[in-house]
Amino acid sequence: MNLGYACINTGLSANNIMTNRTMRRKTFDKKGLDYVSELSLQNVKDLKTIVQWNNEMGIKLFRLSSQIFPWMEEYRFEDLKDFNEIQSTMREVGQIATKEGQRLTMHPGPYHCLASPSTAVVERTIKGLNKHAEQFDMMGFEPSNYNKINIHIGGAYGDKESTLDRFCKNFELLGESTKKRLVVENDDSPNEYSVKDLFEGVYKKIGIPVTFDYFHHKFNTGGLTEEEALKLASTTWPEGITQCCHYSESRRKEKLDESIRPQAHSDIIYDKIDTYGLNPDIVIEAKLKEQAIFNYKK
Secondary structure (H helix, E strand, O other): OEEEEEOOOHHHHOOOOOOOOOOOHHHHHHHHHHHHHHHHHHHHHHHHHHHHHHHHOOOOEEEEOOOOOOOHHHOOHHHOOOHHHHHHHHHHHHHHHHHHOOEEEEOOOOOOOOOOOOHHHHHHHHHHHHHHHHHHHHOOOOOOHHHOEEEOOOOOOOOHHHHHHHHHHHHOOOOHHHHOOEEEEOOOOOOOOOHHHHHHHHHHHHOOOEEEEHHHHHHOOOOOOHHHHHHHHHOOOOOOOOOEEEEOOEHHHHHOOOOOOOOOEOOOOOOOOOOOOOOOEEEEOOOOOHHHHHHHHO
8 A cells, every 4th residue: 555644754854844834924914925935935845855755765645735835825826036946846846756656635724614604714715725726736737636635524514414515516616627636535523524424415416536534434434334434435536546545543542641632643553554455545644744654664
């Protein structure tokens, strides 16, 4: 199975190689786009370093940070003073990933709520998701679920069925590049969405794939076993696009501390990942990132 990690390389970040340099709103308002441009350029340069490092280490799956471009909903990428160099570096990243067979994905934060009843929230979500897709476009990737943009429904808002309908309706407002990349993930709350809910309420209506999260499924099974949920999710992925999953384990169990939130992620993973005969790509969502992959392979 192809294992990857998310956003931060713990070893490289110790040497100040990272892609999540950002700023507070007050700083953004004070320093403006020139400072944004400087941070963004350093972020994309370090992204190239991380992608190259991943290839050297045999890691072929990596989730990009959503903070490469601070406050990106507030401006056009083309307005950054370093845009030409940024664009050139992003294209180099895409070329390296394509040549080496490294799959790059994204997972925008929880404030991206396409199903929100608030028009303002939906408008900002659309802008943010389109900005994520634009970064993949800069890398030269053809729009598809291979370079997935992964989100959650974002809440039930008191009526799960209506919320799913609203999600599907608002999906049509996204840019074409974004729509071709979007996938939706099952939740860790029984009050939200299981794989079965997403299969019936999203995939059957608008055809976008379902990312199976092993750990979330333990808290919200939807009446399915782990094997059933994984395999149901696998049927939603287009032909020729490898299914992508997320895997983590319990920090409460790892630390033997009942005060820790049950859904909190462990530092590393301890159990064998059962793919039940399938061969998905799996993003390891453990706190120690790439170290968790090396530990698991041992």
